[in-house]
Amino acid sequence: MPSISHTYQQPTSTLTVQGETSNPIEDSTTPPVRAIQRGFECQLEIRQGETSKILRGDSVWLSDLITVVERYVGSQLQGEPKGTFSGKAAIRPLDFISHRLTVRQGEEGIAQVDLSMTQLYDLLENLTQVAADIPHLSSLKRQVVRAWYRQPAGIAALLVGGIVVVAGVGVWVTRTPEAEEQLTNRVQEQLTTPAQPLTAAPPQTTDQADLDLLSRLQEQLAEQWQSPPDLQESLIYQVTVDATGSLLAAQPTNVLAQERIGQTPLADLPQLPPDPLPEGAQQFRVSLEPDNRLEVTQE
Amino acid sequence: MLFPERGQVASLAQTGDHRVLSKHNAPFDSVTVEHKHTLLDNGPDGLSAATGTIKAHLDLLLLGLESLSGESSEAVLAAAQALNLQDRIADRVALWRLRNANPLRRSSGGRKKVDIEEARALVLVIGHLAAQQQARIRSTLEQLEAAVEQERNPFRQPLVGDYLDEFLSHYRSRMVDGDVRDENSITELALRILIELMFYSSPRGTQRLWTALLNRPAMDFPPNSELQEEDVAQAANSGSDTFPAS
Structure with missing residues (x-):
């Protein structure tokens, strides 16, 4: 041809x-x-x-x-x-x-x-x-x-x-x-x-909102995270989400997390969160682990 | 400070250290850029006359070209002739009237209305002149970029300095807010006009300019400008040629 x-x-x-x-x-x-x-x-x-x-x-x-x-x-x-x-x-x-x-x-x-x-x-x-x-x-x-x-x-x-x-x-x-x-x-x-406007979200208590954001983030990442076969250690990030649950930033907190961010669902995110944080935004510690496991905790 | 005060620039000029290139003998080859004289898309339905924003912006682009080359109405009239637009821009008086329809202009007595075909003719002329001056526009812009990158004063770059001096001088003398507008603000406007002219110097420049003009947000005019944007819109919609006196 x-x-x-x-x-x-x-x-x-x-x-x-x-x-x-x-x-x-x-x-x-x-x-x-x-x-x-x-x-x-x-x-x-x-x-x-x-x-x-x-x-x-x-x-x-x-x-x-x-x-x-x-x-x-x-x-x-x-x-x-x-x-x-x-x-x-x-x-x-x-x-x-x-x-x-x-x-x-x-x-x-x-x-x-x-x-x-x-x-x-x-x-x-x-x-x-x-x-x-x-x-x-x-x-x-x-x-x-x-x-x-x-x-x-x-x-x-x-x-x-x-x-x-x-x-x-x-x-x-x-x-x-x-x-x-x-x-x-x-x-x-x-x-x-x-x-x-972030205030357009349905009114809820802060604790409840945080919990919702955490569980949504956990669900979203659980669907997407497929650990590379050779991964031995956890990749840890500080992840920022806005009030609607959309991901804003993911900052690696260990060297391996920096090196392997391209193989995670966080690859396309800016590393630095917006400053100041938008109203209602939250930050979580995300640990992506071998065997497709992950852990999300409040910062 | 990115943009110095004028006094600072004047003192730099007096030292003779920085103005090594005179505007009118700068070694630029003339370039021929083949412009595609496509029929520009029609504007929004019902737009029969240029808005104040369109009139002001066209005049500012011509001011930018004039500040780059030192040429004025002769170049515009020659371009109009080359593009067969004499019926829209017949002579110096017609051009003066078109440019003085800019609500930012100091002068009174000019015609206020510019119909959409006249605006289109000015767009073609600006594209033609920008293409002719492409080498100079690019060199000036490159000097500006180098100055910004190295955190040097743009006024000290020969081409940029000459351009800004000319633009500031013309703006001060011709525009209604020329005496009161902050120098940094005029300098910023001049640099934005320079950047736009780079994009309009392309063979596709006229279509770019036309599209940008029709989508440009309404400009804020000083309270003492001859005509406010809403007055123009109302007059254009009513089809009236009668405009309030300044």
Whole structure:
């Protein structure tokens, strides 16, 4: 099957896409990459001075990246920069001129790149061009991602301009495209909907609320925690949840917990909790143990 | 302090240490960016006239371009001619009227209403001029980024300093709050305009600008500006050409 590749070049950003087709396009006015049908892969290089960062992904990854970067720049140009995320990509402002891009790539875990405004411009130019060349990008056949016990989760939690935006962490089983779309919609809904007042939760006593949060956290983690076969010791985290039970942050409290956070349901969370904590937020000690056991206790 | 007071900048300039590049002889190659003159999407239904926010922002973007290049109305008129927009921006007087429709402007007597087609023409002109000045915009922005990263004063960077000086000077002399608005606030506005111009210098810049303009939140105008946003909206909705005198 013929292979097609193309490189999009900007001063600080190079995007190479490739894939296979059974019907090469012969019309010279149509970009050849539009004929890609399967096996899509891309590599993005972001350069700064002598150093560069390489990111890689499939069609869904690139589609997520295009979505978040276009949406983010749109918010910049409307005068109200807002962090945003979709599936495997997230971006947020660091200050008025720099930005933090976070992506999940395959089994390698999370990669983070800080972009200047000119780097963001170059990245957007490449992404906009590839989106125009391959309008069916998001519907290309997905590649099979092999993981020893789970699919990578989406980028599901980040802090946006001081407003905590949280989504559920775990999508640990193999997702269908429909399920992923539902997840993405849910995540985006949480991003664009103004923060729900925490006081809107049904009134209950503090002790009862704490207990509910604890048991919900325990249930959620119990469903998701699958201990790696070689785990010998407990991984201990200080986990922060908001009043609705959504996970806000997970700070490792032992070295092993730091090293192996990527293999836990807490992998996508920021490590530092928001300061100050949102009203009603609680912190718990979570111990993830061998044999899929776990323990959640009040801090 | 990220943004120094003007006096501080003036003293730096007097030393001669920092303004090594004159704006008008800076070694930039002219660049040709092929703009896709796509038909810009229509605005929201029923929007026949530009809001005060749209008028103000278009004028500020033109102010930014003017501050970068030192060129003024001639460049805009040449761009309008190159884009076949003479029927919307016919001459210097027409341009003056369009720009003075900005509610932030000091001057009175200009026409207040800008119809949506005139706003669209200005968007195309701004995209065209930003593309022409892309090399300068990028270099200025790169200097700004380097200064911020190294915690140096942006005013001391030749290109950034020249741009900010020009922008501040134009803003002070032309805008109704120019005398009272905090210098840091004007500087921040100037830098945001510079950043926007970078994105509008792209071949897709005009569509980006148009989309951003139509979705831009309403701007707060100073109490003594010529026209408040709600007045413009009401007048636009009624289709009236009669506007309250300033």
